[in-house]
Amino acid sequence: MNGSVTIRQVRDSDRDQIIAIFNYYAANGYAAYPEKPVTDQFFPFLREGTFSFYVIDSPEGILGFGLTKPFLPFPTFSKTCMLTYFIRPEYMNRGLGTKLLDRLGRDAKKMGILMMVANMASRNDASFRFHKKHGFEEAGRLRSIGVKFGEPFDVIWMQKTL
Numbered sequence: 001m002n003g004s005v006t007i008r009q010v011r012d013s014d015r016d017q018i019i020a021i022f023n024y025y026a027a028n029g030y031a032a033y034p035e036k037p038v039t040d041q042f043f044p045f046l047r048e049g050t051f052s053f054y055v056i057d058s059p060e061g062i063l064g065f066g067l068t069k070p071f072l073p074f075p076t077f078s079k080t081c082m083l084t085y086f087i088r089p090e091y092m093n094r095g096l097g098t099k100l101l102d103r104l105g106r107d108a109k110k111m112g113i114l115m116m117v118a119n120m121a122s123r124n125d126a127s128f129r130f131h132k133k134h135g136f137e138e139a140g141r142l143r144s145i146g147v148k149f150g151e152p153f154d155v156i157w158m159q160k161t162l
Helices: 012-028 042-046 095-110 123-132
Strands: 008-009 052-058 060-068 080-087 115-121 137-149 153-159
Touching: 008 095, 008 137, 012 042, 012 052, 012 060, 012 080, 052 095, 060 095, 080 095, 115 123, 115 137, 123 153
Parallel strands: 080 115
Antiparallel strands: 008 052, 052 060, 060 080, 115 153, 137 153
């Protein structure tokens, strides 16, 4: 990476780069659930109702994005947020995901959030290991509920107390 890397609030102008990152994972693995590319209409869906939504910006462009949203839209779950984030594959294992997760966690704490949850495909070992390394624990597993590339997979739910 050349130059400085900053974590900043998402802008409308980030849409195409965010969609490109997401679509890479849709086409090439199990980190994103869709099998086919999403359109730019997916961006408002990502943005809607977010507590925090950041990009990792650099002179090379957007290197990743992450967001938190309400877990469920009921006041009884107001202390829990759902976490989503993706890093461009060529920038993985450089500490960027950790920096982004830390920022999202700090924001969540400031908002009074006590619990973060994330879900991932059982065929996404890298995500499972990353979450485990950062204090998430497996909280449940929905067996064989997804099929991608003709292969069934479980959805693993993980949680972390803030």
